[in-house]
Amino acid sequence: MGRAAQRYVRALGGSRSASAGSKGGRRAAAGFAGFLSDVARGGVADAFDKLGLGSIVGRDLDSVIAAIADAVCPAGADREEVAAREATAEALEEVFADVIRSGTDPTQLNAMDAASVGRALEAMVASYIYNRWLDDLAAKIEEKAMSPQQAVRVEHRMKEFIRDAVKLDFQQRDPLSIKWNGPEGRALIGRIYGDAFAVIGGET
Numbered sequence: 001m002g003r004a005a006q007r008y009v010r011a012l013g014g015s016r017s018a019s020a021g022s023k024g025g026r027r028a029a030a031g032f033a034g035f036l037s038d039v040a041r042g043g044v045a046d047a048f049d050k051l052g053l054g055s056i057v058g059r060d061l062d063s064v065i066a067a068i069a070d071a072v073c074p075a076g077a078d079r080e081e082v083a084a085r086e087a088t089a090e091a092l093e094e095v096f097a098d099v100i101r102s103g104t105d106p107t108q109l110n111a112m113d114a115a116s117v118g119r120a121l122e123a124m125v126a127s128y129i130y131n132r133w134l135d136d137l138a139a140k141i142e143e144k145a146m147s148p149q150q151a152v153r154v155e156h157r158m159k160e161f162i163r164d165a166v167k168l169d170f171q172q173r174d175p176l177s178i179k180w181n182g183p184e185g186r187a188l189i190g191r192i193y194g195d196a197f198a199v200i201g202g203e204t
Contacts, residue, residue: 009201019194024084025128028073034180087128126166
C-alpha cells in the first residue's frame, strides 16, 4: 500500500500539487467543518438555519443528509468535484451513523463537541482522497492492468491505509473557534490536505 500510495501522490505532482488540485475537496471540507462547528456551538436547528435548511428539521434522515450535502458541496461535473461530493455524503453518513441505527431524530447531534468535529473532518478528508484514488483504480481496470477481483482487495486495504494516514492534531487549536470559510479556515484546510498527501506519499 505504501508503494502504491507513493506512486499515486507522485503522479499528482507531489503533496503540494495534490493539495492545490483538490479545490473541490478543500471547499467541501471547509463547508463541512463549518456546518459541524455550528452544530456543536449552537445546535442542529441553528446550523440548519445558517445553511438555509430550516425547513428540513423533522424530515427523514436520508433527506436531511442529502440536503446538507447539497448545501455544503453542490454536485459538480468533473471527477474532482464528484469525489468531493461523495466524500461529503460519506462523512455525513458516518456522523449520523448512531442516529440512523437508533432511528431517532438528528437533534442527537447537539451533543457534538470539538473532538467530534475533528474526527468527522478526518473522515471527510480521507474519503475525498480515497475517492479520487478510486477513479485512478477504475482506469487501471479499464486498461486491464488489474482485474476486478484484485481491485476489490486493493480497495479495502487502501481505504484503511488512507484513513490511518489522515490524523488531525487540534491540540493547539479549537476547531469550534475557527471560521472555516474565512482565510484562516481555508489556509488550515489547505495544510490538512497537504499534510495528508505528504504522509500518504511517504514525504514525511
